[in-house]
Amino acid sequence: MAFILDNLAQSLIVLGILALVIEVAVLGFATFVLLFLGLSLIFCGTMMYAGLLTEDWLTALWVNALLTFVLALLLWKPLLRLQQSSSGKALSSDFADIDFVLEADLDENSKQYHSYSGIQWQLKSEQPLSKGTRVKVVKKDVGVMWVKAI
Structure with a gap:
């Protein structure tokens, strides 16, 4: 001291x-x-x-x-x-460029998940999609992949 x-x-x-x-x-x-x-x-x-x-x-x-x-x-x-402060524009990455086939119907009420990189991601879409549709990830949020038909 x-x-x-x-x-x-x-x-x-x-x-x-x-x-x-x-x-x-x-x-x-x-x-x-x-x-x-x-x-x-x-x-x-x-x-x-x-x-x-x-x-x-x-x-x-x-x-x-x-x-x-x-x-x-x-x-x-x-x-x-x-x-x-942030730029306000979404960042693009290789992660958002993946595509896959839906295993079940997807609408706003469904709780469908897709396993990617060892994590279960909830799938969401702005429009209803049917089983077997090939989709592409267009946006991602925390634990959520937003997809659309390709």
Whole structure:
């Protein structure tokens, strides 16, 4: 504990880097709390190291509380917009290019499944399809293959 108190500025910087690594590597920017905290710890440690702030726990506590709050106010909406932005167009992949023959009739009420790559996928179609129809996967959702006749 004496080592941390004697090297408070460096300890804050290390804790800030650790918080950023956890936010990015473990949480994948799912929450921004550790991002704001990590940045404030790094800023506070740097200011203490440069001699702009006194090196004591009370100063570190108040400066980090204030910096975390300010960073959250400034960065919350831009980061949220960045996290939610998407192009809006569906991505194509080789997965969507498979075709097969239906083993049973398919309509909006049927619960038909198709095994592909070791997973049971529920089949759905915008129009009713009869047994024996050759279909192609046109879209995929979580656990669902959307098919149409070819």
